Amino acid sequence: MxxxxxxxxxxxxxxxxxxxxxxxxxxxxxxxxxxxxxxxxxxxxxxxxxxxxxxxxxxxxxxxxxxxxxxxxxxxxxxxxxxxxxxxxxxxxxxxxxxxxxxxxxxxxxxxxxxxxxxxxxxxPEFPEYDDRDNWRPVSLDFTWKGTVDRVVENGIDIAHTSFVHPGFGYPEMADKNKIIDVEKGEYWGRSSNVLHPPQLQGNFGLMKFFRKDKQPTYVTPSFYLPGHCVRLHIKVNSWMDMVIFDANTPVDENTTRSFAIQVRNFFKYPMFDGGAIKRTRNVFQQDADIVEALSPNYLPETLENEVSVEQDKFMGAWRQIRRKHIEMGWKIDTxxxxxxxxxxxxxxxxxxxxxxxxxxxxxxxxxxxxxxxxxxxxxxxxxxxxxxxxxxxxx
Ligand code: FES
Ligand SMILES: [Fe+2]
The missing domain is CATH 2.102.10.10 (Rieske [2Fe-2S] iron-sulphur domain)
Structure with missing residues (x-):
């Protein structure tokens, strides 16, 4: 921490x-x-x-x-x-x-x-969409994980798992088509641009199928910020439908994390669509929690010698590198x-x-x-x- x-x-x-x-x-x-x-x-x-x-x-x-x-x-x-x-x-x-x-x-x-x-x-971290109520509709949710904050953040920016953990966002058989296009990073933040091929989006009374075809390329931009241990996930559903999930991940203690999450959407902005948006976002958190809470070891290893990384893990590498730099600066509590x-x-x-x-x-x-x-x-x-x-x- x-x-x-x-x-x-x-x-x-x-x-x-x-x-x-x-x-x-x-x-x-x-x-x-x-x-x-x-x-x-x-x-x-x-x-x-x-x-x-x-x-x-x-x-x-x-x-x-x-x-x-x-x-x-x-x-x-x-x-x-x-x-x-x-x-x-x-x-x-x-x-x-x-x-x-x-x-x-x-x-x-x-x-x-x-x-x-x-x-x-x-x-x-900036979240300009939150205050722009003319164009964006926010919903918020609170989620507690029995897991360490470092694993939670890493999960939030990991693109490769979506094909397996989130049936709404990915197909296992399309996993090798997903690609990281670009990774940028600064002193305390990182951002990557990705193309994914998710299945037909469900929800909003079946309307979604008119707006995005099955397996259509979808642009997803995850960012992380050390302050707030925030994760920002921008999903471009199509040319005019965007959604951003911004979550601040608070280390309650070493093995408990509380996520303060806000999802904003620039489509179907009527309050009647809020319930569905909250439910789908909560389902995604729960699917992640089922995996993250069972990881071994449950904390983020200080060394990667016991893990094997590949191309699609390179953005997570950026997160680990920035985190480690700040441990070396003496910012980590010796629990x-x-x-x-x-x-x-x-x-x-x-x-x-x-x-x-x-x-x-x-x-x-x-x-x-x-x-x-x-x-x-x-x-x-x-x-x-x-x-x-x-x-x-x-x-x-
Ligand atoms: S006033 Fe706080 S313990 Fe006495
Ligand atoms: Fe996930």
């Missing part, structure tokens, strides 16, 4: 006037709205005696109150009020928890899980090092204020990082663990 990225914590409409718990990267957070409607994200651990702020309430001071002794935390994580502190006593400087930057886009609450300053953060402390010690994801207040003695330790610094355990190095075979496979 990688830090220093934006992730989606919740749907916007799920956070109203009460604090809401969100779990990301194996840690608990609280989301709450202030009186102006701005959403905030704090660590869910009260540094007094460990109360869970998400079980508390929002206050007149625009704070979230801990349900145990009523300490109130503001949007920067600083304690503003301690009912039991003793008359006139000051609030200790260390009475502070981590607060994380938030943004609301596409009906989702995005939180920045790391300590990078604003200028160094990769942006939230194995944390296991030794399970139930005894609480860790938090470092927030931007830790960099701007280096002298402050924060009450909680931050999560240990692979290839990064840890005060607790000498961390495993990724150097030397990556062979030439893997490098070749990833750059293939």
């Amino acid at each position: 990688l830090t220093n990225l934006w992730y989606v914590a919740e749907w916007s409409n799920a956070v109203k006037d009460k604090p809401v718990k969100a779990k990301l990267l194996g840690q608990n957070f609280v989301l709450y709205r202030d009186k102006a409607g701005k959403v905030h994200c704090l660590s869910d651990v009260c540094i007094h005696r460990g109360g869970s702020l998400s079980n508390g309430w929002t206050t007149e001071r625009n704070c979230v109150a801990c349900p145990y002794h009523g300490w109130e935390f503001d949007s920067e994580g600083k304690v503003q009020f301690i009912p039991s502190r003793g008359e006139g006593a000051p609030i200790p400087e260390r009475a502070r928890i981590d607060a994380y930057p938030t943004e609301e886009r596409y009906g989702m609450i995005w939180v920045f899980m790391g300590d990078l300053p604003e200028s160094e953060r990769y942006p939230i 194995r090092a944390m296991k030794a402390y399970e139930g005894e010690k609480v860790f938090t994801i470092p927030s931007p204020a830790r960099r701007t207040n280096p002298d402050l003695k924060w009450a909680l330790d931050t999560v240990p990082m692979i290839g990064g610094k840890s005060d607790l355990i000498p961390t495993r190095s990724v150097e030397g663990g990556i062979s030439n075979t893997q490098k070749q496979a990833e750059t293939a």
Whole structure:
């Protein structure tokens, strides 16, 4: 699981006037709205005696109150009020928890899980169709996988599996006709253009058969973005029918992923077609989950020596390569090092204020990082663990 990225914590409409718990990267957070409607994200651990702020309430001071002794935390994580502190006593400087930057886009609450300053953060991926209601009709769905986020993203951009896993999108006997036309990639994203030959599309009361013939070449463009671990799949059904599935894939913990998915279509835009669109998209997620949840190993191998890759896997190679580069930059949480402390010690994801207040003695330790610094355990190095075979496979 990688830090220093934006992730989606919740749907916007799920956070109203009460604090809401969100779990990301194996840690608990609280989301709450202030009186102006701005959403905030704090660590869910009260540094007094460990109360869970998400079980508390929002206050007149625009704070979230801990349900145990009523300490109130503001949007920067600083304690503003301690009912039991003793008359006139000051609030200790260390009475502070981590607060994380938030943004609301596409009906989702995005939180920045790391300590990078604003200028160094990769942006939230663009999804221009979402706001263009004249031309696109959106539907959304929420899907939880018992699988690791890296496998989920890799599945989302994998073209070769469609012929076998999704009867609506591919024929096994046409699998060798599918082709990657082009792969592009940047520092934190990748995109590939593909031609597929899917069977007759079903649905929309049988109308689809008039618009695309059986096995007609169809252009499919999957993209991935490290921020949000987003996958964007653009399907050109024919010259005037397009559909985009945009999903942000949040690592809840090492083996649980929550997908916040929105499908937009530029055809049959009446609400009466929404139910069918949701049902078909959910079916596709379920078909994928049946495969992904049974993969061995269930996490993405750090080395490709035990796997064999071919031509149609090269876009997945781009994803693995970009992901690995960021592991080498020290962005991956060392969950194995944390296991030794399970139930005894609480860790938090470092927030931007830790960099701007280096002298402050924060009450909680931050999560240990692979290839990064840890005060607790000498961390495993990724150097030397990556062979030439893997490098070749990833750059293939
Ligand atoms: S544990 Fe939160 S106020 Fe005491
Ligand atoms: Fe799939």
